[in-house]
Amino acid sequence: xxxxxxxxxxxxxxxxxxxxxxxxxxxxxxxxxxxxxxxxxxxxxxxxxxxxxxxxxxxxxxxxxxxxxxxxxxxxxxxxxxxxxxxxxxxxxxxxxxxxxxxxxxxxxxxxxxxxxxxxxxxxxxxxxxxxxxxxxxxxxxxxxxxxxxxxxxxxxxxxxxxxxxxxxxxxxxxxxxxxxxxxxxxxxxxxxxxxxxxxxxxxxxxxxxxxxxxxxxxxxxxxxxxxxxxxxxxxxxxxxxxxxxxxxxxxxxxxxxxxxxxxxxxxxxxxxxxxxxxxxxxxxxxxxxxxxxxxx
Amino acid sequence: xxxxxxxxxxxxxxxxxxxxxxxxxxxxxxxxxxxxxxxxxxxxxxxxxxxxxxxxxxxxxxxxxxxxxxxxxxxxxxxxxxxxxxxxxxxxxxxxxxxxxxxxxxxxxxxxxxxxxxxxxxxxxxxxxxxxxxxxxxxxxxxxxxxxxxxxxxxxxxxxxxxxxxxxxxxxxxxxxxxxxxxxxxxxxxxxxxxxxxxxxxxxxxxxxxxxxxxxxxxxxxxxxxxxxxxxxxxxxxxxxxxxxxxxxxxxxxxxxxxxxxxxxxxxxxxxxxxx
Numbered sequence: 122x123x124x125x126x127x128x129x130x131x132x133x134x135x136x137x138x139x140x141x142x143x144x145x146x147x148x149x150x151x152x153x154x155x156x157x158x159x160x161x162x163x164x165x166x167x168x169x170x171x172x173x174x175x176x177x178x179x180x181x182x183x184x185x186x187x188x189x190x191x192x193x194x195x196x197x198x199x200x201x202x203x204x205x206x207x208x209x210x211x212x213x214x215x216x217x218x219x220x221x222x223x224x225x226x227x228x229x230x231x232x233x234x235x236x237x238x239x240x241x242x243x244x245x246x247x248x249x250x251x252x253x254x255x256x257x258x259x260x261x262x263x264x265x266x267x268x269x270x271x272x273x274x275x276x277x278x279x280x281x282x283x284x285x286x287x288x289x290x291x292x293x294x295x296x297x298x299x300x301x302x303x304x305x306x307x308x309x310x311x312x313x314x315x316x317x318x319x320x321x322x323x324x325x326x327x328x329x330x331x332x333x334x335x336x337x338x339x340x341x342x343x344x345x346x347x348x349x350x351x352x353x354x355x356x357x358x359x360x361x362x363x364x365x366x367x368x369x370x371x372x373x374x375x376x377x378x379x380x381x382x383x384x385x386x387x388x389x390x391x392x393x394x395x396x397x398x399x400x401x402x403x404x405x406x407x408x409x410x411x412x413x414x415x416x417x418x
Numbered sequence: 419x420x421x422x423x424x425x426x427x428x429x430x431x432x433x434x435x436x437x438x439x440x441x442x443x444x445x446x447x448x449x450x451x452x453x454x455x456x457x458x459x460x461x462x463x464x465x466x467x468x469x470x471x472x473x474x475x476x477x478x479x480x481x482x483x484x485x486x487x488x489x490x491x492x493x494x495x496x497x498x499x500x501x502x503x504x505x506x507x508x509x510x511x512x513x514x515x516x517x518x519x520x521x522x523x524x525x526x527x528x529x530x531x532x533x534x535x536x537x538x539x540x541x542x543x544x545x546x547x548x549x550x551x552x553x554x555x556x557x558x559x560x561x562x563x564x565x566x567x568x569x570x571x572x573x574x575x576x577x578x579x580x581x582x583x584x585x586x587x588x589x590x591x592x593x594x595x596x597x598x599x600x601x602x603x604x605x606x607x608x609x610x611x612x613x614x615x616x617x618x619x620x621x622x623x624x625x626x627x628x629x630x631x632x633x634x635x636x637x638x639x640x641x642x643x644x645x646x647x648x649x650x651x652x653x654x655x656x657x658x659x660x661x662x663x664x665x666x667x668x669x670x671x672x673x674x675x676x677x678x679x680x681x682x683x684x685x686x687x688x689x690x691x692x693x694x
Contacts, residue, residue: 323688349672354674390674
């Protein structure tokens with residue numbers, strides 16, 4: 122598969138042992154009413170690693186992501202701590218520097234893929250434009266590469282999808298298109314913020330499978346954000362449980378699942394054990410015992 | 419055996435011009451009083467069509483749907499109105515903001531089914547509404563609010579209170595917890611569990627996600643492309659699914675047990691489903 126080869130051949134910009142993303146004691150402040158919304162979030166994401174953030178709406182998980190992307194809404198600002206991407210502190214980045222970084226080093230997919238695509242332009246064209254403008258490819262090469270990328274995210278009949286409009290595609294297909302666009306400039310970090318929440322259960326699993334595959338194949342590091350502890354637990358080496366802007370609990374996934382220290386985390390686990398399939402399949406199994414030895418790449 | 423609450427036999431539903439699009443075919447299903455049944459399937463599988471048929475709102479092209487002994491597809495207009503007013507079948511939607519009238523207080527919304535029944539005095543209705551409010555763990559002080567002034571979890575509890583206040587025999591819940599965060603989800607599921615323990619109301623849970631309601635159903639039905647492909651005790655459907663789609667569903671549900679994702683089995687099942 123040509124997409125695999127070309128996408129996989131990207132040379133690491135930093136030494137493999139060095140984390141690609143480091144967030145330290147991040148605080149986010151709302152200047153409008155002078156309140157603090159996020160009270161100190163921190164994690165280190167190694168190349169090819171996966172960090173998960175679990176929390177309800179209003180917990181600060183999405184704001185954390187937006188700060189990492191340099192996309193905080195007006196009047197919100199990082200008031201403490203730091204975000205370093207590929208060893209560079211992002212504080213004081215100019216909008217131009219951010220624009221250069223987004224897409225090429227860090228990319229994101231969100232819950233509602235249709236709202237990130239232009240309804241009147243063919244989806245293939247939208248990816249082709251990214252490749253022409255940011256990837257400096259000519260028209261024909263950009264088209265070829267776009268189709269390769271659609272193939273790499275397992276869109277069946279990529280040439281046909283290229284010619285289609287957003288409204289002609291299902292939610293799962295749209296999310297694949299968005300993922301293809303997100304990885305088109307071969308970023309080091311991909312943020313998936315509730316990227317599978319609106320999808321049917323089996324389609325959600327397909328997208329999660331795809332993210333894992335991209336991680337393995339491209340060495341992509343992932344930040345997976347979800348309100349569902351189980352979604353995060355499936356993918357992540359480390360989990361942060363957030364509530365009301367604070368990290369309630371943080372640690373290796375297996376520890377969080379088997380030995381949660383905080384009442385809130387225990388509630389999340391208990392919910393699954395009481396009402397989910399765990400009730401029939403037995404409680405959280407030692408299936409993840411191998412995760413203990415996971416060596417963070 | 420007591421008379422089934424729901425007795426569906428060979429149900430077919432078609433939509434579209436000259437009824438070309440088959441939404442449901444050959445569905446046969448009996449549900450006994452007090453059962454809690456999950457109806458699971460992907461978008462377009464026919465879940466909501468089945469629910470609409472139970473309410474007498476789907477264009478039935480084959481078979482029969484009997485609800486509490488009535489052939490709901492063949493009721494006269496008057497019979498249908500009387501059946502609706504009886505409040506014996508109630509429906510709770512995924513998004514209560516859209517199913518509750520924004521211009522009426524939630525007290526008025528919950529009182530409406532009792533007013534339609536026309537059996538109680540005003541004072542009795544007010545008292546019944548208050549009691550139902552407490553039963554779904556809502557504070558009395560919220561009675562005068564409008565639905566937009568409540569949180570999502572509170573709104574869903576208002577919708578459930580409204581559905582329960584007239585003493586239904588059958589309650590259909592369409593994705594009742596999909597839009598809620600975990601604390602509210604647990605609360606609603608506990609509430610429904612308590613309801614099951616204290617009444618013999620029959621529950622139909624519609625969901626795309628086997629995992630979200632598996633814990634409170636004793637039986638699960640899986641719809642795939644308009645057909646019932648699996649019908650059995652929930653424990654059996656989860657631990658020994660037969661149809662490839664059910665196996666894919668079980669394999670797709672995120673659980674705390676699943677280790678690092680192994681997509682190979684899922685990929686195999688998907689391939690199997692593509693073969694007609």
